[in-house]
Amino acid sequence: MxxxxxxxxxxxxxxxxxxxxxxxxxxxxxxxxxxxxxxxxxxxxxxxxxxxxxxxxxxxxxxxxxxxxxxxxxxxxxxxxxxxxxxxxxxxAFTFQTSPLSSDMTEFGEKIAQLHQWKQQDKYGLDFDTWLGKVHQPNEWKTNWATFFSEQRIGWQLQLCKEKNIEFGDVTHITQAIAAQLAKHNPSPALLHGDLWAKNYGATNQGIIVYDPACYWGDRECDIAFSELFSPFSPHFYEAYHRVYPLDEGYAQRKPIYQLYYLLNFSHRYQGEYIEKAQQIIDLFL
Structure with missing residues (x-):
């Protein structure tokens, strides 16, 4: 080798x-x-x-x-x-620092906002499928965001959970409920890192380096929602992001829906507390 x-x-x-x-x-x-x-x-x-x-x-x-x-x-x-x-x-290869400077996180927030403003697509998906962790992530192109997210994100993960005997309820019913919640939301497709959390970035003398992506074109709020789920980034990141590209007012209502995708993924990979947290969000929308 x-x-x-x-x-x-x-x-x-x-x-x-x-x-x-x-x-x-x-x-x-x-x-x-x-x-x-x-x-x-x-x-x-x-x-x-x-x-x-x-x-x-x-x-x-x-x-x-x-x-x-x-x-x-x-x-x-x-x-x-x-x-x-x-x-x-x-x-x-990079040499990583123990912790990022506040100026690094400010620049990181600005850069993620700029990534989300990079307009190259008018549909949701990607030309090829990717992986979230070690789990296959389908990215078939769709013109409707509610359809894409409810079917290829929530429905897909619910099915994977079911195959491991983790039941949250009727897959079709839950998928339709999520689609209904997003029915009036038509975000401009943004290129997402897709797996944006504390384990997938590091501070170097060149600034923040981001790795292990799970890319697709989707709602930029998905990246921000996952970054806030387990170990939120420093306030400097979010302040800089909002300054460059403010989030819509409805983000607070959609955030748990987008976090559900990652909780379902973690439910069949690790089980434990993630199952209970995923169920709590599902119960909000049924």
């Missing part, structure tokens, strides 16, 4: 990449991660079984898409590839 990685990096950098050091990195629930170094250019490596190549390809494409917005900072993609048994994703 390391030989295959060296070859991809040689093609990227225009010179043979001789790996002199390999350091394992604590990663998420899905992939192994390493920092490798040739003495000149460190590289962050995600590794998994060969069948995960399509997931790595989707992640690389999302990072490239976010980079094209010229707003938030994301890692450069150096390449993806396979060995006989493994797939890998090669990304720019």
């Amino acid at each position: 390391w030989k295959a990685i060296s070859q991809v990096l040689a093609d990227q950098f225009g010179a043979y990449y001789n790996i002199k050091q390999k350091t394992p990195v604590l990663s998420g629930e899905t992939h192994e991660a390493w920092i490798i170094d040739d003495g000149i250019q460190p590289v962050f490596v995600k590794v998994n079984e060969k069948s995960y190549r399509s997931m790595f390809r989707a992640e690389a494409d999302q990072l490239d898409l976010l980079a094209k917005s010229h707003t938030i900072h994301v890692p450069r993609v150096y390449g993806i590839g396979c060995s006989t048994t493994h797939a890998f994703l090669l990304l720019e």
Whole structure:
């Protein structure tokens, strides 16, 4: 595998990449991660079984898409590839600080607002499906936001919960109730990071770097709602965001609906308290 990685990096950098050091990195629930170094250019490596190549390809494409917005900072993609048994994703490596400065979070809020103002689509979805954590996220294009979110977000997650014997009620009934709540809401499609929470950004000497996206074009409020769910960002982030791109008055009513998507996702991945929190939100709208 390391030989295959060296070859991809040689093609990227225009010179043979001789790996002199390999350091394992604590990663998420899905992939192994390493920092490798040739003495000149460190590289962050995600590794998994060969069948995960399509997931790595989707992640690389999302990072490239976010980079094209010229707003938030994301890692450069150096390449993806396979060995006989493994797939890998090669990304720019960073040295992270213990905590971001207030000025970093202010800039971060401004950059996310600018990302959400980047107008390239008039529909909701994406050209390819993505993943939220290790869970497949369908992104079939729709012209109606209520239809997209109720079916491809809430309905999809409810079905995944049901397959693990986690029941919240009739899937069709709940999906229709969510669609009714969003029926009169027609947000301008914004490119979303899609998995915007405390575990997916870090402070560097270049500012805030954002990674592990679950992109699609949707309601910008989804990003903000998830950022507030578990460990809200610092007030400097939200103040800067609202200054650049104020949220609509109805956000407070829609926020629990958008947070429900993530709670359902966590319910079948981790169970525990997330099931009860998801049920409380569902009960609000039935």
